[in-house]
Amino acid sequence: MINIEKREEFDIKIDKTVGKPFIKDAKFSTRNVDVFYGEKQAIFDANIDIGKNQIIAMIGPSGCGKSTFLRCLNRMNDTIQDCHISGDIKLDDEDIYQKQQDPVLLRARVGMVFQKPNPFPKSIYDNVAYGAKLHGLASSKIELDELVEKSLIRAGLFKEVKDSLHKSGTGLSGGQQQRLCIARTIAIDPEVILMDEPTSALDPIATAVIEELMIDLSKKYTIAIVTHSMQQAARVSQRTAYFHLGYLVEVNDTNTVFTNPEHQLTENYITGRFG
Amino acid sequence: MTFGVIFTALMALLLLGYYIGKKRSIRLSDKSNQRLHSLPQHYGYLIAFWSSAPALLILLFWSVLESSVINSAIIAQLPVQFQQSSADEVELFINEIINLSHSGVTISDEVKRHAVFYYNELIEFSNWVKSLIVFVLAFMGMFIALAFVKPEMKARNLVERLIRWSMIGCALIAVLTTVGIIFSVIFESIIFFKTVNVFDFLFGAHWSPQEAIREDQVGGSGSFGALPLFVGTLLISFVALMIAVPLGLMSAIYLSEYSSPRFRLFAKPVLEMLAGIPTVVYGFFAAITVAPFIRDLGESLGLSLSSESALAAGIVMGVMIIPFVSSLSDDVISAVPQALRDGSYAMGATKSETIKQVIIPAALPGIVSGVLLAASRAIGETMIVVMAAGLSANLTFNPLEAVTTVTVQMVALLTGDQEFDSTKTLAAFALGLGLFLTTLVLNIISLYVVRKYQEQYD
Amino acid sequence: MISNTKKIKNKLAKRYAKEKRFQIYGLSAIAVSIAFLLSLLINISTTGFPAFQQTYINIDVNIDSKLLNLVDKYNEKALFSANYRKVVNQSLKTLFPGVKGRKQKKALRQLVSKSARYQLRDLVINNPDIINTKQSLWFLARDDVDVFMKGGIDRSLPESDRRLKNFQLVWIDKLLAENRLEKRFNINFFTQGDSREPEQAGIKGAMIGSLLTMLVTMLLSFPIGVAAAIYLEEFAPKNNRWVDIIEININNLAAVPSIVFGLLGLAVFIGVFGVPRSIPLIGGLVLTLMTLPTIIISSRASLRAVSPSIREAALGLGASRVQTTFHHVVPAAMPGILTGTIIGMAQALGETAPLLMIGMVAFIADVPQGITDPSTVLPVQIYLWSDSPERAFTERTSAAIMVLLGFLIVMNLLAVIMRRKFEKKR
Incomplete structure (x- = not known):
């Protein structure tokens, strides 16, 4: 048996997040966030700001809580029974967990793209129009058509599917499906887009296309991305947060994190000593 | 002997066969100093099977066919005017004969007395022959199977093959059920559609299955x-x-x-x-x-x-x-x-x-x-x-x-x-x-x- | 951007109202279903419950040998055929001396059940010494009296709308005043066969018939079903066309209407093999074919749930496929197989339609003694009684349903307990 206690990373203490977790003009700011699944604590005291029109990457080994943290930002954890969250999460200085805050409205403002592409078993058109129809964003068929086209163009998918808008969305390739999911998300024009390992199920070419798309989208949207790939984090993000066993260890400019990490754990991870 | 008695006797033979088969295989292997290919009980199972299964099969067949054969034999020797009466009346008559033969009441009607006598004779004969055949078959099966028992005989494989085939038989019952359903409804339907046109049946708007009992009945x-x-x-x-x-x-x-x-x-x-x-x-x-x-x-x-x-x-x-x-x-x-x-x-x-x-x-x-x-x-x-x-x-x-x-x-x-x-x-x-x-x-x-x-x- | 948020906000209340409504629809669907179930159960038990009581009527009987038309009181044959009816009728007349006219006299005789004379006969045969003595005896009351005693006849209705006329009510009042009417536990309901007279009708014949039929069904369907399941799950070659056909067949048979199995029984067992109608043997055969798919499907499921490691371990120790299956896999799957069998049996116990096809619907008063005696079964008895116009039969139908449901509940509880035990073990 391997003696877990002896492993070096367990000896390193995490008192508080190092680096520069706080910035001015934050879109999202979280303070003292703890997340529990029943008895088990998944996130310990997370403090971080997410800047406007920036891409922030969240990295860390599996099970470190980065996905859980991301799902707190649009209250997706609400759908999981016995998950509860304490602390403050503010979007534009409004606490999103306050009573009068509405999860439906919040999710319209904070969109999400998942690890595995999950287009609805509907036509491509209906997939993109889904949110707009739900929320009543388009007042006419023509407006809806325009919205669908615009969203598909922005997601870089329109050229490929313009002749098959009424075919099923599940018939597309993996990369196309993921772009369809992005198109679906931007169709309701959110302020923030959360991406949970959006390329982990895709091949390198599709990944490159999506990464380009992310950079393009960040001009207009705030993007938070969870990724397993440090290269991806380095390529697309302005800031990077490193999570470890539920603790937010280090947050800083992406460059700084990858070239000159402050914390021993971060260094261990990015130099590939574990993870 | 009735079905129940013969059946019980066969079950006893089955147990006996098992016991003999097991003992014999052990004795044979001791005598010849040769290891048995399979466990002794496998030989027992084999003997048990051969001493009961074929006999049981014959018994079942006989019992199923017995009544219809006897009934037609009785009808065949009835006076002609009886044979020409309707199927219903014949069935009633047969039932009466069977009841009379059980009751032991003295019968005045000549035809009936004769029929009851004949019926009793047939039943007795059938019972005798049935018992004879079943037991001869059972003992024959037992002795022939015993003669085959040798230490090197692959009893386990034989038993397992038997088990496998009987399981296949059980699985086939489901298929047979479907086949049975299809055939029973199709055969009768074909006869029905000889008298009633298929299209009249499917698309006719008037349903009143009462048939005329008399020629001049209205609406029947x-x-x-x-x-x-x-x-x-x-x-x-x-x-x-x-x-x-x-x-x-x-x-x-x-x-x-x-x-x-x-x-x-x-x-x-x-x-x-x-x-x-x-x-x-x-x-x-x-x-x-x-x-x-x-x-x-x-x-x-x-x-x-x-x-x-x-x-x-x-x-x-x-x-x-x-x-x-x-x-x-x-x-x-x-x-x-x-x-x-x-x-x-x-x-x-x-x-x-x-x-x-x-x-x-x-x-x-x-x-x-x-x-x-x-x-x-x-x-x-x-x-x-x-x-x-x-x-x-x-x-x-x-x-x-x-x-x-x-x-x-x-x-x-x-x-x-x-x-x-x-x-x-x-x-x-x-x-x-x-x-x-x-x-x-x-x-x-x-x-x-x-x-x-x-x-x-x- | 702001306008989007506003648009969404404007519609939000409406959407949440819809959400609420949808949830209420769901809950009310369940509520409606459960309410229906409850109303059925409550309705049946409130109508059926009185049937477990029966009204008895007390009469002083003068067992006069002259009336009995009996010379030698130790001759059993003479005792058997003596005129007990006259004795009972005479005793009633003594009780109500003022009764005049044919109609009223007839009505008077109909206060007690026809079974009174047989009850008296059995009493006398058992003890001939009571002849020429006066005995105070309790007899079954007629169904109308019984219904009245249980509150089923409304006095306030005009006479022409009532089953009991005014003069009959006067008699009943007198009997009540003299404490000659009494409700007791209806033991007859459980010890008697069917009868045309409601007060004498019981479910023993049907219960024994059901028991015998179930016995045949279980003895056939359990071994055959389990053997077929074992073959299909453990031995049959995978992706074989024949095996596929058998599988599709079984799945389809499970959904064939039960009445079609009745046709099969009628055409094949009765028509071809000449098995007599109306006997538990043929009922059992038909129900076997009907329950086989259920047993096979559930047995296969529980065999599939046995972990493959058990098979691999046994095979690894040199056991043959057959030994592995019968020594290790089948015992492990047994609780599941038994659960499926019990559920199949419960289905068969409640089945009616195919049995109508094979003549188990005849009126049979005797309790069957074996699987070749004509008989009926509990659900068919319920069907037969439900057709009878007498109010007392409606009550008994409901009571018979309560008994049937009682059996089914016990069987299903057994299945649930078995399943719980099984799940704990795993």
């Missing part, structure tokens, strides 16, 4: 236009589905998407109880409580309803098939991947919007297959309609009127005493053929759809 020609029955069946099934599909589907949705685990644990078995209640109970409830209730309700609304309306039977049948719809829908709704739900919630959809626009469309094939199964159940349901729908063959789509169904008519045609091959009983088989084919098609489509659906999310 027996007409077999089954269209009113088909329409009645569809009408009642439609009412049933109108009840069962919304209630079953909404229950399934609530249980799988909204309810707390504790409520689910309570409500699911309670809903399933609805499927466990015997149909005759539903029928009684429909006839005694629901039908009068609906009639009174209709009267208070100024409608005149018959007390045997299609509505009452349909509603009760609908409640009965709720669990079929709900448990199948529950399964398929639970099988819809969580990722689709997450995708919809992340777009800001509420739970009901997600259910209506994502989950139901995704689960639709499974739900459709559940509804088809429920429909097949409704079409073939018998007791509720027999007890609550009545016999009047009205060609109507109005659920407030009394209608009759295929199954009701099958029961009406086949209960009561009539000759087996009258047009009336044959008509029941023709109806049965239609019923079997309809439900077969529904079942197969449903099985196919559900299979495709499972592949989709595997």
